[in-house]
Amino acid sequence: MNILIVSFEDERWGAIRLVKPLAASGFAVAALCAPNDALTQTRFLQRHYVLSDVKNARRIEPALAEAMRDWKPVFVIPGDERAVAFLHALVRRAKDGECAPLDAHSLSTLISSLGNPAYYSTLLMKSETVALARRCGLKTPKGGTATSAEEAVTLAERTGFPVYVKQSFSWAGMGVIRCETPEDVATAFTSMQPRRGRFLYTLARRLLHRDWYPVGSGVDVQQAVDGFPAFFTALAWKGELLAGFASLVERTSSATGPSCVVRLARHEEMARTSCVLIAATGATGFIGFDFMIEAATGKALFLECNLRPVPVCHLGPRIGVDLCSALADAIRGAATPRPPADREEIVALFPQEWRRDPAALEDFPGFVDAPLDDPGLLDRMRRGIDKHAWATA
Structure with missing residues (x-):
């Protein structure tokens, strides 16, 4: 059984470290990613399809189509949020009747790998996911989605400071700002707004085939939980x-x-x-x-x-x-x-804790998750970091 990982961003350790257990479970794993992506360094990867551009859809689509035709995966795994957004946009376009770059079998595999298309936005956009959780009666921090700086300030004052202002399409702590005052909230909200109304910007995104990337996502104001x-x-x-x-x-x-x-x-x-x-x-x-x-x-x-x-x-x-x-x-x-x-x-x-403080691993009381059986990947993870504080032996 073949698996294809699609990665737009380097050093996404979740997808990279998954290659080994996928192989242990009987899968052959290939990756569609940039030439220098850390994903290419793991010895458990069986095939690499080069992704030379991660912005222009007209360049990404043929690379994806070729990888799907050649590798014939039974399942596709997006390695990062940008890859998710691109694959979602591709499926939506195909379902809207646009000419799909993938053959019917590849498109079917992609859809079955990504779940129900009706809920793509609900799961990708954090504002929509929290709204669904609230409708389902699940516990969430107080707050809501704001459409203006004034509304964001009102929500923050109603919730009580401090709050977090969060961009709906974001990851790894990016697009999240802690705010202590109404002024902080207004500034944070404004900084997260897309360049709406700029005709040339919108036109350039379309002409450069980059309009698959979400830029108009919502902004949430969320209680800071102790x-x-x-x-x-x-x-x-x-x-x-x-x-x-x-x-x-x-x-x-x-x-x-x-x-x-x-x-x-x-x-x-x-x-x-x-x-x-x-x-x-x-x-x-x-x-x-x-x-x-x-x-x-x-x-x-x-x-x-x-x-x-x-x-x-x-x-x-x-x-x-x-x-x-x-x-x-x-x-x-x-x-x-x-x-x-x-x-x-x-x-x-690893390498997250090492990058934070190499000395912290010297007497760590638990398991240090370094890929000691994957020397190429280990070397890639250690690149650019002071190596004197931790031995791999």
């Missing part, structure tokens, strides 16, 4: 949660940055919330659901979701949850929900 971040990593199949586990974040690279140290565990409340959202959207594939664990109550408040492999996807087997084997069974026609995690483990994510 607690700590956590996330639930899931493998969904046609609206059903097949396997998943929680990660309780113990250290991040910055206040709104990615995780560096996590505790892998079982968490029933996060699993239930993820199940509800997966069922409501007919989701398929690797998805990460982000939460804040409220300090006063221990409740898990849903924040957003990520429609791509998150950096811990490959670590599930360490606590008894194998997402890749669950995917293999589903593709073979035996989609069966797996039991939850049966143990816990603290993990330093």
